[in-house]
Amino acid sequence: MRYVEEFRDPTQARALLKAIGRSAEALGASRAAPIRIMEICGGHTHSIFRYGLDKLVHEGIEFIHGPGCPVCVLPRSRVDEAVTLAERPGVIFTTFGDAMRVPGTSRSLLQAKAQGADVRTVYSPLDALELARRHPDREVIFFGLGFETTTPSTALSVQQAAAEGLTNFCVFVNHITVPPPLKALLDDPHMLLDGFVGPGHVSMVIGTHPYDFIARDYGKPLVVAGFEPLDLLQSVLMVLEQIREGRAEIENQYARVVPEHGNPVSLAAIEAVYEPRPSFEWRGLGEIDASGLRMREAFRAFDAEARFQVGYGAPQGRAQVPDPEGCACGQVMTGRMKPTACPQFGRGCTPDTPLGALMVSSEGACAAYWTYGGARVAAE
Amino acid sequence: MRYVEEFRDPTQARALLKAIGRSAEALGASRAAPIRIMEICGGHTHSIFRYGLDKLVHEGIEFIHGPGCPVCVLPRSRVDEAVTLAERPGVIFTTFGDAMRVPGTSRSLLQAKAQGADVRTVYSPLDALELARRHPDREVIFFGLGFETTTPSTALSVQQAAAEGLTNFCVFVNHITVPPPLKALLDDPHMLLDGFVGPGHVSMVIGTHPYDFIARDYGKPLVVAGFEPLDLLQSVLMVLEQIREGRAEIENQYARVVPEHGNPVSLAAIEAVYEPRPSFEWRGLGEIDASGLRMREAFRAFDAEARFQVGYGAPQGRAQVPDPEGCACGQVMTGRMKPTACPQFGRGCTPDTPLGALMVSSEGACAAYWTYGGARVAAE
Amino acid sequence: MNAATKPSRLRDTHVTLSHGGGGRAMRDLIEEVFTDVFRPEGDEDQARLTDAALATPGARLAFTTDSFVVTPLEFPGGDIGKLAVCGTVNDLAVGGARPLWLSAAFIIEEGTEIALLRRIVASMVREAEAAGVRIVTGDTKVVGRGSGDGVFITTSGVGVIPAGRDLGAAQIRDGDVALVNGVLGDHGATILAARGDLALSTPLESDCQSLTHLMEAVLAAAPGTHAARDATRGGLASTLNEMAEAAGVTVELDEAALPLRTEVKGLCEILGLDPLYLANEGTLVLFVPEAEAEAALAAMRATPAGRDATIVGRAGPRGSVPVTMRTAFGGQRIVDMLVGEQLPRIC
Amino acid sequence: MNAATKPSRLRDTHVTLSHGGGGRAMRDLIEEVFTDVFRPEGDEDQARLTDAALATPGARLAFTTDSFVVTPLEFPGGDIGKLAVCGTVNDLAVGGARPLWLSAAFIIEEGTEIALLRRIVASMVREAEAAGVRIVTGDTKVVGRGSGDGVFITTSGVGVIPAGRDLGAAQIRDGDVALVNGVLGDHGATILAARGDLALSTPLESDCQSLTHLMEAVLAAAPGTHAARDATRGGLASTLNEMAEAAGVTVELDEAALPLRTEVKGLCEILGLDPLYLANEGTLVLFVPEAEAEAALAAMRATPAGRDATIVGRAGPRGSVPVTMRTAFGGQRIVDMLVGEQLPRIC
Amino acid sequence: MCLGIPGQIIAISDPARQMGLAEISGVRREVSLAPVADRPLHRLVGEWVLIHVGFAMAIIDEAEAAATLEALRELGEAQEALDQMAEGDRALAASPAPAEGAV
Amino acid sequence: MCLGIPGQIIAISDPARQMGLAEISGVRREVSLAPVADRPLHRLVGEWVLIHVGFAMAIIDEAEAAATLEALRELGEAQEALDQMAEGDRALAASPAPAEGAV
Numbered sequence A, B: 001m002r003y004v005e006e007f008r009d010p011t012q013a014r015a016l017l018k019a020i021g022r023s024a025e026a027l028g029a030s031r032a033a034p035i036r037i038m039e040i041c042g043g044h045t046h047s048i049f050r051y052g053l054d055k056l057v058h059e060g061i062e063f064i065h066g067p068g069c070p071v072c073v074l075p076r077s078r079v080d081e082a083v084t085l086a087e088r089p090g091v092i093f094t095t096f097g098d099a100m101r102v103p104g105t106s107r108s109l110l111q112a113k114a115q116g117a118d119v120r121t122v123y124s125p126l127d128a129l130e131l132a133r134r135h136p137d138r139e140v141i142f143f144g145l146g147f148e149t150t151t152p153s154t155a156l157s158v159q160q161a162a163a164e165g166l167t168n169f170c171v172f173v174n175h176i177t178v179p180p181p182l183k184a185l186l187d188d189p190h191m192l193l194d195g196f197v198g199p200g201h202v203s204m205v206i207g208t209h210p211y212d213f214i215a216r217d218y219g220k221p222l223v224v225a226g227f228e229p230l231d232l233l234q235s236v237l238m239v240l241e242q243i244r245e246g247r248a249e250i251e252n253q254y255a256r257v258v259p260e261h262g263n264p265v266s267l268a269a270i271e272a273v274y275e276p277r278p279s280f281e282w283r284g285l286g287e288i289d290a291s292g293l294r295m296r297e298a299f300r301a302f303d304a305e306a307r308f309q310v311g312y313g314a315p316q317g318r319a320q321v322p323d324p325e326g327c328a329c330g331q332v333m334t335g336r337m338k339p340t341a342c343p344q345f346g347r348g349c350t351p352d353t354p355l356g357a358l359m360v361s362s363e364g365a366c367a368a369y370w371t372y373g374g375a376r377v378a379a380e
Numbered sequence C, D: 001m002n003a004a005t006k007p008s009r010l011r012d013t014h015v016t017l018s019h020g021g022g023g024r025a026m027r028d029l030i031e032e033v034f035t036d037v038f039r040p041e042g043d044e045d046q047a048r049l050t051d052a053a054l055a056t057p058g059a060r061l062a063f064t065t066d067s068f069v070v071t072p073l074e075f076p077g078g079d080i081g082k083l084a085v086c087g088t089v090n091d092l093a094v095g096g097a098r099p100l101w102l103s104a105a106f107i108i109e110e111g112t113e114i115a116l117l118r119r120i121v122a123s124m125v126r127e128a129e130a131a132g133v134r135i136v137t138g139d140t141k142v143v144g145r146g147s148g149d150g151v152f153i154t155t156s157g158v159g160v161i162p163a164g165r166d167l168g169a170a171q172i173r174d175g176d177v178a179l180v181n182g183v184l185g186d187h188g189a190t191i192l193a194a195r196g197d198l199a200l201s202t203p204l205e206s207d208c209q210s211l212t213h214l215m216e217a218v219l220a221a222a223p224g225t226h227a228a229r230d231a232t233r234g235g236l237a238s239t240l241n242e243m244a245e246a247a248g249v250t251v252e253l254d255e256a257a258l259p260l261r262t263e264v265k266g267l268c269e270i271l272g273l274d275p276l277y278l279a280n281e282g283t284l285v286l287f288v289p290e291a292e293a294e295a296a297l298a299a300m301r302a303t304p305a306g307r308d309a310t311i312v313g314r315a316g317p318r319g320s321v322p323v324t325m326r327t328a329f330g331g332q333r334i335v336d337m338l339v340g341e342q343l344p345r346i347c
Numbered sequence E, F: 001m002c003l004g005i006p007g008q009i010i011a012i013s014d015p016a017r018q019m020g021l022a023e024i025s026g027v028r029r030e031v032s033l034a035p036v037a038d039r040p041l042h043r044l045v046g047e048w049v050l051i052h053v054g055f056a057m058a059i060i061d062e063a064e065a066a067a068t069l070e071a072l073r074e075l076g077e078a079q080e081a082l083d084q085m086a087e088g089d090r091a092l093a094a095s096p097a098p099a100e101g102a103v
């Protein structure tokens, strides 16, 4: 078993699609009155489009693309702060490739690099750590992006740096947590969701219980799902079954990877290194209480914001930057608008000239619509 | 008057050559029993070959090429020390182009640059100073080469740096003085010189009196000369006249530029910034007492050797490096051997693959013989 | 002059700025490293050439150029020299030209090892022989450290297109079959791994190879072939987009038919990349009328460069989206051009 | 496509790595900055060309290449684009070829201003028109910051040598007269000053110009001309050394006859350089049998590029030192090849 | 968010830093084993893990994977059965009256 | 050693740092006037100086230069006179006896 191809079998997919169709019919779902299922995670959005699942499922199922892309929810001000850090003399600024093209107010990291900043794409914070070891005369800053899946990797890297006594490594922390924005979404009176496909890799760290409030307090089903097409389809079917049976539970389709209580080492590392920020700014959503992490006092030496007095570490406070004009990212990200309904989609905003982050990241709903043709193939 | 072309007039030159010829004949000079005149200064050597004066003057006049090229007398160990400084991380090492190709033990500055050292050719120590102003995060070291002509420029630059409070500028001091090696030459019992053409530009700084001992103690005539061909020929004639008249005086052919007492501002700057070293190593000549300068205590902050504990500033003392095997530079430089008599000339040692500094600097006697053909045209 | 017996005047082990200065050091470098190996005819800066095929009525001269910049300069399956020969030979060959002559211009960074230059030059000569072309003229420049990246090579190529041959993307017709000669993405994946900064190791090798002989075989077996192009920068996806746009057709790929090595797929999964955008350096895509598709396929498979040849898709009528893909599930998705460059991503 | 009315998709002001990635950003850069201006024919990567002169019996094809690296990219009297056209055109022309077609390959450093690229491309088109050649194919690559130096351009050129013409250094004979078409060292001196790091300012301009028309005039007036070469890197001294060695003759220059501007002499005095080693980019040296020397001189002087033409020396019989100079004083000195590059010196 | 990919641990490369070598479809990379190092490191060799940004984030549970695939297989069979039933229905419904006479 | 070249000071560019603009055969460069700044700086404008590594090291004395050239001119004349005498001598010496009769 290699845990990949087995979950991409087209024959099994056809069976699942049929079962979903039968379930949808049984629920009386139609294009006009669809069952709305939100996949929270951008990785799921990506899989849906890559395999064309949105057009293969019964027309009574509508996927709503949630706020689960850590790059897409990054406000312009945070990109500006990253650029400020990257442009400091002597700094090597390291980042996942995802963040390179996200537009800041005046420039992206890619453009800052072209204009002289030493910005390097890495695969892992461990690679940034290695750069710090190899360049003791330089300051190596890592752009710490991501939800609970990625947070342990920077926490463990910071612990490793501390253990080695590395003094030229620090992290620009932009880690965020999934439950707070979900709660914000569910509290929105305009929101009409019938169920959720839950983020598999976040859950592998935090387990399934952090979602309990969704079933308990809001009466919505949630199925934690893997990322292969069969995983996704099976999870959709499981959501439909719950609805049909009038249940609202947290189920785990991805049990081969997600333990009920998550990963204790990772959780301990997060707990040791980070603490919740009072609030954190999300693109299109504004400041959300306790939705982001910052370094604990004990690790403040590894905190780029504190070290260089930037962003939340600036003595004069952070500059808020409004979203670009005409950008509907906030509404798209909360599922209140389809990408194609954004007035900028395909006009002012394309992957070549993105206005919003949703068009940059290949996980962004707008980019997925554009690249994989949700919009353009249909228009044909 | 532009002070250049006027002193290059071929008609006047022919008259001078005739007069020299008449003088030489009168003195009974011949190829077999020539009158030996040493031009101390490499600049004069260069002019002699560039204008072909050596072959135009009466065959009874033989030019002996003196030790007056500051690059040629630099021992390998000093080049090694320069390379060590240039290869320090964070350093911008600045130098006159002359020193770039001089071979050290394992590499020249040019080769060190190719292998990653930041070595830059400048026209003036002022340009190095400007680099220090523009790169406050870098250490700018200037390779302070040269005789008394050049010493004021680094002294004044160091004073300027001190006045501006520049802390990232320093000089690797290799300044040397003309009189001590002359005295060493004249003390050599094998030396058979009939007179000297004196260095015009050194004299513009120090005046003519520092040479008095040559006439007074050694009974040899010396004429301070300019660098244009008419200057040189006239000076040769003046030396011959002294010999014919049985005089031994210090005369000044270059009075348009050389004041009797030199330049007081320059002398004061040298005096303020530098003091004699107890001794200094010369290529081919070894250590000569009081022949080099070092920074005074008050300017020690601008002394690269003290700052980086290199060379004479190294706590463990300097490494002496023997001259390369088979290299006759020492003998050529003291006039005891003609370049063409060196067993390496044109074999192991050519301008492409210089063994000694005399083959690198275009002022070096060997390079001049090679490039301008003293040797090869004759061989034809 | 005889390279074997002539004593070397080149004593440096690394290139310095002197080697670009127009003097003796430069002449020695050029002679010993380049011209003694390439052996161009005559002493002039221009090659003087004749070829009977060029003078044939109706024949056209094909002329192309590419600069090659790659890090690292040597990688599994090739080096920048091999790349520089194959790339330009292939740009001639895919147009139906018989490659005749190449020029090679080197921009060398101060500090480059001379032994490395010699290996690169040897590799070029080897590959030129294999491809049946001659490197007839060249140039070298040296730039300061930090103003280059080891070695850049620009090759230009001249070839002859026989009378009557007119391959081009504009010739592609609705119904044409799209074929590739081998697996996709090996070069791009190899280079990504060989750079070392991602700390990935793979058994992959670049597909870098010249396609002259393969193209001759295809054109003999399937003379009605409409177009061919090597799927280099931007990968198969970008090449097909360009071709489809130039032809005014659409192309539908069949995901299940795409030939991809496990390791290329693995590397792409790790880094979040799409193998359709990975560069190839010895892989081309052909458009052939349906009637000749099997003949073209068989002809390719009979050559060493075409053993893994396969049909990957089909041209359709004009449409709003140039390239789409039928997924293994029967879904359809757009295969767009790449936006910028592919960057490793985490989400 | 119509460049004038098409809306620009190129919103960046500076080149990023995206512009080299093989995707849409690259396509937009290439279209808007390069192909909309060069206007090559067809969509293929290879130009397809015909010229009747090439098919004439006895005619030969001339092929040459040069990479151009210069700092600064724009300088008084020209820019790297003009240089890249003139340089390759001249390498064809001095061999007696009529230049027909050029290729142009660009290696662009991340961060380069796009407006600068546009100016360079415009300058190339202008110069190509003046020289009567077409830029028919090209390439662009983007390299990371610190892996290039703004822009490097490699041009290759194809021309046709009419039947019966055979210029070459090997044809030079004892007794030939050496002529230059203009003053020496202007380009080298201009670049040294324009770099700014020596803080020198001069009113000089590069002599960068194409010599096609001049060469045609010379060959019409002095058909017995033996050889011509443009005295670029290494200056007149290095060029003459190469030619004399190839011909097995000696050359004696007449110092008094060398055409040098006062400012070039001044700059050389300041920096301790020899103007004979300074690069030229529009100055050639001709070897003509004595009987045709005056005709060649008159023909040059009648063209704009040859107004300052003059006789500078003469070929002599084989000897041990290829090039010497009779000094203004009647002395003789060797004019050797440069060793490395000329560096400003103080002694 | 959060690309994750299964790979097999094939060696422990640096026990002090809890680093191991993982193989993913023939591609190898050193990864941190810290998140799954709740057992002796050598016991991880041969295990399949879920890798994210250079960290082995979870050990993949083979039994759970098999169970999921088995459930899918059963679902497939069930759907086929339903299809056949549906086809039977359709066939009955589609049989036009005149054809009956042909039986 | 010590390349030096005459140039003319054409302007004072930075009085505080004693910098001036020198022109050497049409080439301009900022040079330090410090070594010759023993008089008010503005009085240096128009003067010819001897420049070495960016410093005006000496003011060129026009009268001395003229005197040197004058001495050379006189020497030239003297040599010419000597030449003529020598030629006369040679002519006399060379005249073969028979020619005498031809006078």
Ligand code: SF4
Residues within 6 Å of the ligand: A326, A327, A328, A329, A330, A332, A339, A342, A343, A344, A345, A346, A349, A354, A355, A356, A357, A358, A359, A360, A366
């Ligand atoms: S189309 Fe662009 S602006 Fe509109 S929601 Fe999507 S990313 Fe935002």
Ligand code: SF4
Residues within 6 Å of the ligand: B326, B327, B328, B329, B330, B332, B339, B342, B343, B344, B345, B346, B349, B354, B355, B356, B357, B358, B359, B360, B366
């Ligand atoms: S030929 Fe070379 S080794 Fe001999 S004296 Fe001259 S420089 Fe020294």
Ligand SMILES: [Mg+2]
Residues within 6 Å of the ligand: C064, C065, C066, C088, C091, D045, D046, D138, D139
């Ligand atoms: Mg090409």
Ligand SMILES: [Mg+2]
Residues within 6 Å of the ligand: C066, C087, C088, C091, C232, D045
């Ligand atoms: Mg190509």
Ligand SMILES: [Mg+2]
Residues within 6 Å of the ligand: C090, C091, C229, C230, C232, D045
């Ligand atoms: Mg191609």
Ligand SMILES: [Mg+2]
Residues within 6 Å of the ligand: C045, C138, C139, C140, D065, D066, D067
């Ligand atoms: Mg060339």
Ligand SMILES: [Mg+2]
Residues within 6 Å of the ligand: C145, C146, C147, C148, C149, C150, D146, D147
């Ligand atoms: Mg580099």
Ligand SMILES: [Mg+2]
Residues within 6 Å of the ligand: C045, C046, C138, C139, D064, D065, D066, D088, D091
């Ligand atoms: Mg050329």
Ligand SMILES: [Mg+2]
Residues within 6 Å of the ligand: C045, D066, D087, D088, D091, D232
């Ligand atoms: Mg050329």
Ligand SMILES: [Mg+2]
Residues within 6 Å of the ligand: C045, D090, D091, D229, D230, D232
């Ligand atoms: Mg040339």
Ligand SMILES: [Mg+2]
Residues within 6 Å of the ligand: C065, C066, C067, D045, D138, D139, D140
């Ligand atoms: Mg190309």
Ligand SMILES: [Mg+2]
Residues within 6 Å of the ligand: C146, C147, D145, D146, D147, D148, D149, D150
């Ligand atoms: Mg650069």
